[in-house]
Amino acid sequence: MVKALIIAAGRGNRLRPYTDERPKSLVPLLGLRLIERVILSAKEAGIREFVVVTGYRGEEVRAFLGDGGRYGVAIEYVENRLWRRGNGTSVYEARGLLNGRFILLMSDHIFNPEILSELKRCEPGERECILCVDTCMEDVVDLDEATKVRVVGDRIVDIGKDLRDFNGVDTGIFLCTPYLFEVLERNIQAGRCSLTESMRDLAGEGGLRALPIDDGDYWLDVDTPESLRAAEKLLLFKASKHALATRALYRYLNTPLTRLFALTPITPNQVTLLSLLAAVASSLLFIYHHPLPAGLLALLSSVLDGVDGKLARIKHMKTTYGGIFDSFVDLYEDLAVFFGMAYYGYVETLDPLLWFLAFLALTGTIAVSVPAGISTPTRRYWVSLSKLYRCFPFKSRRGEVDRWVVECSPASKDMRYLWIFVGSTLGQVVATLWAVAVVTNLMAVYRLLRAKLTTEHLSMAEIEEYLEKIYAK
């Protein structure tokens, strides 16, 4: 089991006024302290043992994090009294607790756990360190202050803040071997106490390997109030699953709500419950013939439905149960809203066929992604129709049209509730019910037929290959 060393000793002058009252690693960001984010991100990448080096106001860090039990990890502490001399001394002080290879992290960097998952799989040589390098550099907030690197092949040949000729940036995420302590010792004795100075020595020996991070991976060094705000934006944006045009409205609506909830102790599952309450309230308002607020609450319900998952990702509170609970509640929300809409229309017309329409709408929304079991020679799969009908996506323009039809249709919950909101605002509750019922069922039949056409020419091996693309990571 590889340990992670987190250095959290520095003063954080540049992050004032946030660091006036507390050490930098305890600065809050969307409801979690910076160092909590580092620990929870590393935990997501499978790391369970931590060594935290404290310095400035170290007792506060220690009191806050405790033994790590409430995060489900184990934390050991090392105090570095010489922290003012440079961050190399903080790494060096931890040498007694680290015998094998270890991850080295900065307490003030936020990062995508995927970066660490990949780094963990690397095998450094005995006298080697591996540094995750951002070679894209587009999103680096404060390039002037960043530590740059020059990479040739897979080697970092030079590293430093003032490098002129560079092609990457140091993300502060390392995989090290105890050999690093030898290099640090040499340098500290010579008065060169920053980590970068020792890394430059390693680079000179050919012992610093670069691991470029993927384009989609994010990281950020929280060094100034500006970068703290940038970090907030980054997390809120990266926590959105979709980045499609039609979802822009929803992102616009649920981002401020997510930000708000993140600052409170409200859990994602409680947000899911709020979403259900909004749907039930919407249903009652339809029943009592107030279509306008009813439509608004239906919209709110679907906005909240996007907040729960986002909040869970941002606050590292994702659970298996949360995902199930969300799918479960979705069903009952549809039940409530469709019943309310049908009742609204029924009171006006007394036509029982309206109930059939509502039944059809409910069934159609389920049918568009009805699950089915598929058994291949090596595995069993459970796949939804919404995944399966795309076995062979259309190419070119037809594919684009197809994508837009799916994007804007009431097959997805957020679009469905947007239709309901707009329809109710226009006073067209029954027409909206008609539209949802007809469109979802037509789409369901279309998907079914396409699943037939695409799968009937495929061998089981080809179907398995397609499914593995979806299900294997």
Next chain:
Amino acid sequence: MVKALIIAAGRGNRLRPYTDERPKSLVPLLGLRLIERVILSAKEAGIREFVVVTGYRGEEVRAFLGDGGRYGVAIEYVENRLWRRGNGTSVYEARGLLNGRFILLMSDHIFNPEILSELKRCEPGERECILCVDTCMEDVVDLDEATKVRVVGDRIVDIGKDLRDFNGVDTGIFLCTPYLFEVLERNIQAGRCSLTESMRDLAGEGGLRALPIDDGDYWLDVDTPESLRAAEKLLLFKASKHALATRALYRYLNTPLTRLFALTPITPNQVTLLSLLAAVASSLLFIYHHPLPAGLLALLSSVLDGVDGKLARIKHMKTTYGGIFDSFVDLYEDLAVFFGMAYYGYVETLDPLLWFLAFLALTGTIAVSVPAGISTPTRRYWVSLSKLYRCFPFKSRRGEVDRWVVECSPASKDMRYLWIFVGSTLGQVVATLWAVAVVTNLMAVYRLLRAKLTTEHLSMAEIEEYLEKIYAK
């Protein structure tokens, strides 16, 4: 790609009167000829190239099967004019078409494709054959006439019909190398022309390995009219997915229907459509206030719902689309029947809450197995609540109670429709709707809570381990 050699040259005297008019390999069994079953079973195990040795009325076999195109395989033919001398000559005649290792099958044996899948993975030595052996022997129909084997370790040390000291039976499923042709040549020149005689020689050299088949695997040598009837029973029984007590009634109802449909060209998907028609007819009968025939048709619909899959397995017509179509139609059947039942009650009471009840019943039946996505570090899963809540099954008596509650509840479609049938027969349509709505929703909530309790203490790795047990084969 390993080829399969099928010997189909014999006369089949013992199977009279079925072989009066046709060669044995063309005797029909549940809508498919014996040799078609052999080819389609082997195809399910991944075999695509066949060599068929014909003898008695060989031109009929050749005319019937053609080049194999309509089965999606390739068939080559060899004519054995000496078929009367013994089945060893039939194998020997095919030597020109078989260069590498090959599967050897009898045209009159039915068997579980799983047996062949496992055999295919074996690697015989250069001078070795592997024979699948039934060591259980409980279900062997005509033990007197069967070829027996004596197995010591993984070696067959003796083989023959009249063996006194035996511990297994020859299933007629072999994996051979071309060395077999040398042994056959030697024996045929000496006038010993049966395959068993050459196999006995191989066994004497230590070159015949036994591969015991699994307890659940079936096979049958169709040699007499009695064994033909036994084969029919075996296929109909083995095609049932469930063997649980509460499903006995359904098996009792759908087995004769499956047998009937098997003899016609009706496809499984057409049976699925018939099931939908029955549900729609049931709905209309509820609407026009005829609960008795309505309940009967609802029951018929669910019986037919069990026939389609069974028919597909028996006639080797399983497709990916068929499974999706079945799940898809199930949804609309529930929609139709619940709407009909609610309408029936509504006409009597004019109470719109009845519609809410029907909505609740429809939602509950979906909620008990609502799907949710789970993402582990290495894979994505899509799991239904009905699978997930059993992460850790109860042990002992509590588990038994749990199992029976699930078995008898309207959560499964066949039980649900049995409830509806019984309720309608008793004239209690509305009460049945109440019962289904209350019980399914209570079960859904119970499963949700249990999924919460069991998953919250599990690490992602443990959840993945559990899911792999379900999804990996």
